[in-house]
Structures are given as C-alpha cells and as structure tokens.
Amino acid sequence: MVDRVSRRVFLAGLGAALTPVAGLAAPPATSLRPPLRPFDASGVTRPEAVLARAGLSGRVGFAVVNARTGEELEAVEGATGLPPASVAKALTALYALEALGPSHRFRTRVLADGPVENGVLKGDLILAGGGDPVLDTDALASLARAMKATGLREVRGGFKVYDGALPEVFSIDPEQPDHVGYSPAVSGIALNFNRVHFEWKRAGKGWSVAMDARSDKIRPAVAMAEMKVVNRALPIYTYEQHQRVDAWTVAGKALGQDGSRWLPVRKPALYAGDVFQTLARSNGVVLGKVEVIRSLPASARMLAHHDSEPLSEILRDMLKFSTNLTAEMVGLAATIARGGQPRTLRESGQAMSAWATERYGMAGTSLVDHSGLGEASRMTPRGLAAALAQAGKAGTLPGLLKDIPMRDAKGRVVRDHPIRVVAKTGTLNFVSGLGGFMTAADGTVLAFAIFSADFDRRARIRPEDRERPEGARGWNVRSKKLQQELIERWGAIYGS
Known part of the structure; x- marks a missing residue:
C-alpha cells in the first residue's frame, strides 16, 4: 500500500503550484429571499452593503440553503453561471463516489x-x-x-x-504556461501526479542539473525528460515535444543558487x-x-x-490538496463506469454536467473538465448549494471536505470560533470560490456556494504573467475576506 504520510508530504510540498490565484460585486441582480424565521436586523449588515464593502471588481454570486430542509435562505446572482475553479472538485467527488463507490481501488x-x-x-x-x-x-x-x-x-x-x-490529454488546460505542475498530461497511467523533479546545483561557473522521479526513499533518474541551461534571462522555461523526450530549457540567469521544482510530464x-x-x-x-x-x-x-487505497481516501486528499490530475482521472473513470466513451476532458466534463442536472437539478452547470482549471466552466451558486444540501444528507461528502478556519479582520485564525466550516476552495487568477457546509453556534447546518470572477482583468493577463499577474493576490485576499464575512453574517442570522 502507498505510504499515505509520504504522499501527503509530497502533495503539501506541491501546494504552491497547485493553485494559479482569485471578481466583486455588482448590485444584486436577484431579489433576496426572506429568511426562514424573523431576526433582529438592526445589528446585521445587509448583503448589498457586504458586497459593496468588499472592494472587488467583477461579479459575485452566492446562495445559502438550509441543509436539513433544502430551503434556500438567501441568494444574490444565484442563477448566474460563474467559473467554479477548484470548487468543481466537490461535484467531481460526488460523481466518482456514485459511479465507482467509496471502496473502489485502482x-x-x-x-x-x-x-x-x-x-x-x-x-x-x-x-x-x-x-x-x-x-x-x-x-x-x-x-x-x-x-x-x-x-x-x-x-x-x-x-x-x-x-x-x-x-490521452496533452495538458489539462492548454492555456496554462508549459511549465506549471498543476496542468500535466492525462492518460491511463500516471506517476507522481505526472510531475518530474528538476534540480539544479552550482558547479563552478555553471550548473549541474538532474531530472528524477524521487520519493522519500529513492531517486531514480529519468531519461525521457531532459533539461538544458541556456544563457538568457527570459523566458524562464521553454518546452518542446520530441518523439520520446520532454525537452526543456531553463534561463541560467533565473536560477540563482541551488534549487528545485516539479515540472509537468507530457508523456506519462x-x-x-x-x-x-x-x-x-x-x-x-x-x-x-x-x-x-x-x-x-x-x-x-x-x-x-x-x-491504490480506497477511492474515499483518494478523494479526501484530492479535496484537501486540490490535485487537478486526481480530479481529471477519477472523473474520466466515473464517466467510463457510467457507460460513456469520452475522448476529451470536455466530453467527460459535459457528461458530469448532464449527470448533475439529472441527479441534483443543477441547471446552468456546464463544465469543461473535472478539476475546475478550465476557465470556460460554469456553475451557479444556487445549483451547487442545493446539490450540497441534498448530498449532505447522505453524510459522505462533509466528512471528506477540508476544515476552513474562520479568521479575524487581520487574517489570523480564530481557534475558538463558534462557526465551523468544511468546504472546497477554488482559486484561479481573478476567480475565487468556496462551497461547502457551515455549522452555526446553535448547531444549524447550512450549505452554501460563493463565486466571484473578474472576467475583464483575467482577459488582460499577458501569457508571460499568468503565474503571478499584477493585482491578483490582493483581489484574492479581498475575495476570501468577503467569503468569511458572508459566513459570519449567515451565522448571525440563521444560527444564533
């Protein structure tokens, strides 16, 4: 059996490469639904004010549902299709669990x-x-x-x-830079999440380089991936596909001292x-x-x-570390198990979309993959929140989702906070999402989905800036603060 601790250390080390980064709020386009019960509104900020205060550009949609009754409590832009980013993995988990079963092993x-x-x-x-x-x-x-x-x-x-x-899929999202580890190739066999380890060390006036498939215990060298150091400043990496080799070059002026990173594999x-x-x-x-x-x-x-270990454990790690390759492979396997014959991720994503509409009534769902990496995917907050409420009654998904700590105004974790959140985050450049469950102080459980996206700013990102575009980090921070404030608000209204 795979050493779970070793693999989780490996996954955690890749965490920075798994998420590229996260729009605002126009005035609400849909009216707010009344809460289930009266409350004193004098101390509770209206959602319009919360959205305006967030200072985001772009659009925001959200929906919150009573997880026991399934009744929608509140929504803004609830029927608007927005990119879910990695929040899509929560739906992929449900899809795979139903098609393959939690005890399935590969x-x-x-x-x-x-x-x-x-x-x-x-x-x-x-x-x-x-x-x-x-x-x-x-x-x-x-x-x-x-x-x-x-x-x-x-x-x-x-x-x-x-x-x-x-x-066979050359790259999960071909629009991503060639060298990012979160968009490798997909096929029926994968090793180390289809990533190869590139290491460089100073050697006199130059560098020695190595490409290997290391683990905690061994470091077998790899011949099918080659790296050449070139005397230039930019681009940092180039890639060429040869018949039997992934051929890379790296800018020598960008290497500095000793270092390493994981690069995607195109020939799994x-x-x-x-x-x-x-x-x-x-x-x-x-x-x-x-x-x-x-x-x-x-x-x-x-x-x-x-x-492999059971699917339920694989999905738990997928949701915790947001591994795109895992989502794509289990999603494809689920489509095939349901009798489909997908040739592309888009075909399989559309099959999952049709399933979500039939199974959970998720109108407006249109996915181009299973990981949420493709920016053309759309999901409505109302659809996801309602689906989560239905799925939550079975009890499996909440136990697989990651704990999301509540934070104070300065971003510090509040360890004794009365609200507990388990959810899936989603982050792309100028796209942010959060979907899952919150348990309020009085024990009330709510299912929710919050999506935000600034399409204009995302469209203006130059290809060479896609890893760290200007302004994306601050935008993402504001998105996450908005998510926290909405959750605090719902706890005050519906669970205190």
Whole structure:
C-alpha cells in the first residue's frame, strides 16, 4: 500500500503550484429571499452593503440553503453561471463516489504475454495502468519487487506500457504556461501526479542539473525528460515535444543558487516505463525499450499488481490538496463506469454536467473538465448549494471536505470560533470560490456556494504573467475576506 504520510508530504510540498490565484460585486441582480424565521436586523449588515464593502471588481454570486430542509435562505446572482475553479472538485467527488463507490481501488498490473519457464518470460512484459491517480515511485518500486518475487529473472520479449484505460490529454488546460505542475498530461497511467523533479546545483561557473522521479526513499533518474541551461534571462522555461523526450530549457540567469521544482510530464506512459525499467533493473530484471500501447492482448496474464487505497481516501486528499490530475482521472473513470466513451476532458466534463442536472437539478452547470482549471466552466451558486444540501444528507461528502478556519479582520485564525466550516476552495487568477457546509453556534447546518470572477482583468493577463499577474493576490485576499464575512453574517442570522 502507498505510504499515505509520504504522499501527503509530497502533495503539501506541491501546494504552491497547485493553485494559479482569485471578481466583486455588482448590485444584486436577484431579489433576496426572506429568511426562514424573523431576526433582529438592526445589528446585521445587509448583503448589498457586504458586497459593496468588499472592494472587488467583477461579479459575485452566492446562495445559502438550509441543509436539513433544502430551503434556500438567501441568494444574490444565484442563477448566474460563474467559473467554479477548484470548487468543481466537490461535484467531481460526488460523481466518482456514485459511479465507482467509496471502496473502489485502482489496480496497476504487471502482465506476461507469453509463457514463463524457469524464470524466463518468452514473450512481452506489460506494465498496465489502471487509471490510478496516486501511483508514486515507492508504489512502483513495490510492484517491481513483487514481480521479482514471482521468480522472474529474464524477459526475452519487449517491454510495453499500456495507458489505454483513459483517454490521452496533452495538458489539462492548454492555456496554462508549459511549465506549471498543476496542468500535466492525462492518460491511463500516471506517476507522481505526472510531475518530474528538476534540480539544479552550482558547479563552478555553471550548473549541474538532474531530472528524477524521487520519493522519500529513492531517486531514480529519468531519461525521457531532459533539461538544458541556456544563457538568457527570459523566458524562464521553454518546452518542446520530441518523439520520446520532454525537452526543456531553463534561463541560467533565473536560477540563482541551488534549487528545485516539479515540472509537468507530457508523456506519462514513457515516464512510468522509464522509471519501472530502472526499478526492475535494480531487482535483476533487464527490460528493453519502452513501447506504448493503447490496447491489451487477450492472452496476457497477471504476474503482480498494486492496488491504490480506497477511492474515499483518494478523494479526501484530492479535496484537501486540490490535485487537478486526481480530479481529471477519477472523473474520466466515473464517466467510463457510467457507460460513456469520452475522448476529451470536455466530453467527460459535459457528461458530469448532464449527470448533475439529472441527479441534483443543477441547471446552468456546464463544465469543461473535472478539476475546475478550465476557465470556460460554469456553475451557479444556487445549483451547487442545493446539490450540497441534498448530498449532505447522505453524510459522505462533509466528512471528506477540508476544515476552513474562520479568521479575524487581520487574517489570523480564530481557534475558538463558534462557526465551523468544511468546504472546497477554488482559486484561479481573478476567480475565487468556496462551497461547502457551515455549522452555526446553535448547531444549524447550512450549505452554501460563493463565486466571484473578474472576467475583464483575467482577459488582460499577458501569457508571460499568468503565474503571478499584477493585482491578483490582493483581489484574492479581498475575495476570501468577503467569503468569511458572508459566513459570519449567515451565522448571525440563521444560527444564533
């Protein structure tokens, strides 16, 4: 089994790369619905004032629902479709749980296509991906040891990697910069979230560089990804796709002293095969050149396998660390399990949108992926809040969502705050979202969704500034303060 602690440390270390950053409020376009019960409005700020005080540019929509009765308590722009960003992962979790089941495990196999006699495979060896989004180097090493434990010592045929369990996608969102780790390729096999580790160290007047698939325990070198240091200041990175190599260059003037970062992998099957070759060799089994295949021979039989942990645990980590690749792979797997044959993320996202409309009445939902990274996705606050209220009655989703601490005016965590929030955050440049559940001081549970987006400012971002566009950080901070103030307000009105 995968070492959960090691993988969570790995995920936490990538956290800064998982979110690119987060509009305002025009005057409310829809009237506010009356609360379920009377309250003293003298000390409670009206929502129009809360939105105006936020100082955001763009648009804001929100909806809050009584999680027990499903009745909407209040909404502004509740039926307006806005980008959900990573809040979409909450819907993806529901989609995958229903289609696959919380105990589902993804299986990666080593197959023999031919007889094994006296430890010699007279045929091909196949590393067969099963759509496991959390397969890491340590798990692949365990699989290599399990293969060796069967008595295998020689392979006389070829070495193949099967990645046909899911469609091939070059980048989750092709509009993202080439080098960002949160938009890697997708296929039926993934390793280390389809990221390769790039490390540089000072060596005289230049640098030594290494590309590897490291874990806490081992650091197998990678041949399918290459890095060249070039004497320039900008661009910091360039990428070219060669037939069997991800070819990178990096600006020497941007490196400074020793450092490292994770870069996206565009050839997942070659990457996994490259690393498995090294791990097999360390166990005395020499494999030939990697050949990628999209279908499996019927004659192949299993020698060894590795099973992921249960889907519920995978989703818990996905919601905590907001891993885009996990969302895309489990979303695609869910669509396929429901009988779909998606060729792209958009097709699978639209299948999930249709499911959300049928299952939860989420009119206005139109998703282009499962992670929320694509800016063309739309979701309405009213639709999501109502869906969360319905799903919350089953009890599974609230237990998977991340605790969101309440903060004071200076951004400091208030540890004894009477309101508890579990939710999914969402952040893109000039897009921010929060959707989940709040438990008020009197125990009342509310489901809510808050989306904000400034389309104009987002459209003006130059490609070279997409990682850290000017003004995005401050805009995002104001969005999060608005979210907190709305939650405080709802607690005062509906739960005190």
